Amino acid sequence: KGIGGVIRPWFFQKVVDQRHGPGRGNVLFQSKEDPLMQANVIKGTQRPRFLLHATYWGNVFGILAEGILPAKNPQCSRRGPFRSLLQGAESHVYTVSCANEAGRLGSRLADSGEWCRQSSAPEVTPEHREPLLRRVGRHQVGLETAPDAYFVIDTQKAEEMGLQLDLVQSADREEVVYVKGPIPKEVLARVEPNDPVSLPDSLKAKIVDPRSFEDIPIIDLSQDDDTVLKQLRYACTVVGFMQVVGHGVSEALLERHAELHRRFFELPDAVKRRLELSDASPVRGYFGRGGEDLDQVMDLKEGGAPKQRTRTDNKEAFDANGAPWSRPKGGFVAEAFGQASRFPEEEELSGFRETMDEYSGAMFALAKRILSLMARVLGNSPDYFDQHLTNPVATHRLLHYWPIEDFDKQIGVGEHTDYGLLTILKQDSVGGLQVLNAKELRWVHCCPVDGAFVVNLGDMLARWTGHVFKSTIHRVVNTSSEERFSVPYFLEPNMDTVIVHGALCEGGAGGDVSQHLRRCRLRRIWAERRKSPTASESAEAILERFYRASGQLKARGFGKPVADKAQGA
Numbered sequence: 128k129g130i131g132g133v134i135r136p137w138f139f140q141k142v143v144d145q146r147h148g149p150g151r152g153n154v155l156f157q158s159k160e161d162p163l164m165q166a167n168v169i170k171g172t173q174r175p176r177f178l179l180h181a182t183y184w185g186n187v188f189g190i191l192a193e194g195i196l197p198a199k200n201p202q203c204s205r206r207g208p209f210r211s212l213l214q215g216a217e218s219h220v221y222t223v224s225c226a227n228e229a230g231r232l233g234s235r236l237a238d239s240g241e242w243c244r245q246s247s248a249p250e251v252t253p254e255h256r257e258p259l260l261r262r263v264g265r266h267q268v269g270l271e272t273a274p275d276a277y278f279v280i281d282t283q284k285a286e287e288m289g290l291q292l293d294l295v296q297s298a299d300r301e302e303v304v305y306v307k308g309p310i311p312k313e314v315l316a317r318v319e320p321n322d323p324v325s326l327p328d329s330l331k332a333k334i335v336d337p338r339s340f341e342d343i344p345i346i347d348l349s350q351d352d353d354t355v356l357k358q359l360r361y362a363c364t365v366v367g368f369m370q371v372v373g374h375g376v377s378e379a380l381l382e383r384h385a386e387l388h389r390r391f392f393e394l395p396d397a398v399k400r401r402l403e404l405s406d407a408s409p410v411r412g413y414f415g416r417g418g419e420d421l422d423q424v425m426d427l428k429e430g431g432a433p434k435q436r437t438r439t440d441n442k443e444a445f446d447a448n449g450a451p452w453s454r455p456k457g458g459f460v461a462e463a464f465g466q467a468s469r470f471p472e473e474e475e476l477s478g479f480r481e482t483m484d485e486y487s488g489a490m491f492a493l494a495k496r497i498l499s500l501m502a503r504v505l506g507n508s509p510d511y512f513d514q515h516l517t518n519p520v521a522t523h524r525l526l527h528y529w530p531i532e533d534f535d536k537q538i539g540v541g542e543h544t545d546y547g548l549l550t551i552l553k554q555d556s557v558g559g560l561q562v563l564n565a566k567e568l569r570w571v572h573c574c575p576v577d578g579a580f581v582v583n584l585g586d587m588l589a590r591w592t593g594h595v596f597k598s599t600i601h602r603v604v605n606t607s608s609e610e611r612f613s614v615p616y617f618l619e620p621n622m623d624t625v626i627v628h629g630a631l632c633e634g635g636a637g638g639d640v641s642q643h644l645r646r647c648r649l650r651r652i653w654a655e656r657r658k659s660p661t662a663s664e665s666a667e668a669i670l671e672r673f674y675r676a677s678g679q680l681k682a683r684g685f686g687k688p689v690a691d692k693a694q695g696a
Contacts, residue, residue, distance in 0.1 A: 178222035181268035184558030194312040219305040279317040332570035349373030367597030449521030457622035490616040515620035528611040539603030546673035547585035593629025622667035
C-alpha cells in the first residue's frame with residue numbers, strides 16, 4: 128500500500144528503461160540501498176582515470192560553482208517532477224567511463240598535458256580538438272534527450288588531493304560508472320558544450336567559469352552598497368552584460384508568468400492572428416517567424432547598405448506595453464509605442480492581463496533600482512535618471528524559439544546590440560544566449576542561473592556615457608532540441624530626451640578617476656562629437672532607427688522617419 132497510498136522511490140532498487148530504441152538499458156533510477164551498489168565497487172587499477180558526466184544548461188552554472196551533487200536538479204521530464212523524492216533515495220552521480228565504449232579516449236586524455244593542469248577551473252575544448260561526445264555517443268550518457276554540455280571528472284586528481292571517489296560499476300551497462308556522493312568542482316578537468324554536428328564554427332561559443340567574474344559577472348543586489356557599486360562598475364565599463372540575483376522579485380510571480388507565457392503560445396493560431404502587428408498597431412501585439420530579423424541589423428541601424436540576410440530569426444513573439452501608465456511625448460513613434468497592449472480575452476487566457484501588468488511593474492521597479500546604482504557609478508545622484516523616466520517607453524516581450532533545423536538558414540536571434548537604455552531578461556533553463564567578449568573577441572555562453580535576471584546595457588546608455596558604459600553584442604543560438612522561452616523587458620527614457628554623447632560622464636566617472644584621465648576622456652568625447660553628425664539624437668530617433676532596421680516599421684510602412692531636431696547639434 129506504500130506510505131499514505133504512495134509508492135516511494137526507496138521501495139525500488141532500480142528502474143531500467145526497457146523500451147525499444149537507443150536509450151534501452153538506461154537506468155532511470157538507482158537506489159542507494161541496492162546491494163549491487165556495494166558489491167560492484169571498482170578498486171585498484173580497474174578504476175578509470177577520466178569519467179564523463181552529461182547535463183543540461185540549467186545545471187552548468189551550479190556544477191561550476193558547487194561541483195556535481197546527486198539528484199541536485201534533475202531536469203528530464205521523467206525525473207524532474209520527483210526531485211525531492213530522488214534527493215532522498217539516490218546518493219550517486221551517473222557517469223560514463225572513458226576507458227570502455229569510448230575506445231582510446233582515456234589514453235588520449237591522459238597523454239594530453241592540457242588535461243593535467245593544476246588550475247581548479249574546468250577547461251573548455253580547444254578549437255582543434257573534436258568534441259568528446261561525438262566519440263562517446265549521446266545515448267550512453269543516461270539522458271532521455273541529447274545533453275547540452277558535459278564535464279570530465281579526473282579521478283587521479285581527486286586521489287592527489289586526498290579525495291577518495293567511490294566508483295561503482297553498473298550492472299546494466301558496462302560503460303556506466305556511478306560515483307557515490309558529491310563530486311567536488313576541483314576535480315572537474317574540462318567542460319564542453321554539446322554542439323550539433325551541423326553547427327557552423329561561426330555560431331559556436333565557449334562555456335566560461337562564472338567564478339572568474341570577468342566574462343559575465345553575477346551580482347548579488349542584496350550585498351552592501353560598496354560591494355555592489357564596485358562590481359557594477361566593472362560590469363558596466365568592461366563587459367556591458369551581467370546577471371543579477373538578490374533582486375527581491377517574487378518567485379510566485381515568476382512562476383505564474385512563466386506558465387502563462389507558455390500557454391499564450393499554445394493558443395489557437397486564429398487568436399494570435401487577431402493580435403498580429405498591423406499598420407494601426409505596429410509595435411504592440413503578436414508577430415510570427417520573420418516578423419523581426421536581427422541578422423545584419425547592426426549594419427543597417429548605423430546607416431549601412433542593406434545586404435541579403437543569411438539567416439532568419441526562428442522565433443515568434445508578443446509585445447506588450449511595459450509601462451501602460453506612461454504617455455510618451457513626441458512624434459508618431461512615441462505615439463505607436465504608447466499604445467495600449469492588445470491582450471487575449473479573459474476567457475481565452477485567464478489571468479494573463481493581470482499577470483503581465485504585475486510583471487511589468489516589477490521590472491520597471493527593478494530597472495529604476497539598477498539605474499539608480501548606475502547613476503552613482505557615474506558620479507551622479509541616485510535619482511538622476513528619474514527626470515528622464517516620467518513618461519518612458521517600455522516593451523514587455525514574450526519570446527518563443529523553436530529548435531533550429533538548419534543552422535545555415537536559421538538562428539534564434541541574429542547578433543545585435545540592444546538599442547535602448549536597459550534590458551532585463553528572464554531566460555528559461557534551455558540556454559542559447561551567447562555574448563561576445565569584447566576583450567578577447569570570442570563568443571561565450573550566458574548560462575542560465577537559477578533565479579537570476581540577465582541585465583545588459585543598450586546603445587542609448589553607451590552613447591550617453593561616451594561609451595564608458597558598454598553596449599555588448601549578443602545573439603541567441605538554440606542548439607537544444609527543446610523549445611526556448613525568454614522574457615526581455617526593454618526600457619527607454621522619455622522620447623524627447625536628447626541623448627548627448629558623453630553627457631553622463633561630464634560630472635565624473637565614479638569618483639575614482641584621476642583628473643588627468645578625466646581630461647583625456649573628455650577630449651576624446653568632444654573630438655567625437657565634432658566629427659559625428661549624430662552625436663546628439665532624441666531617444667525617439669534612435670528607437671525608430673532600430674525598429675526600421677529590424678524590419679518592423681519599414682515592413683509595415685508606418686509613417687515617415689521622425690524629423691529629429693537634435694540631430695547634428
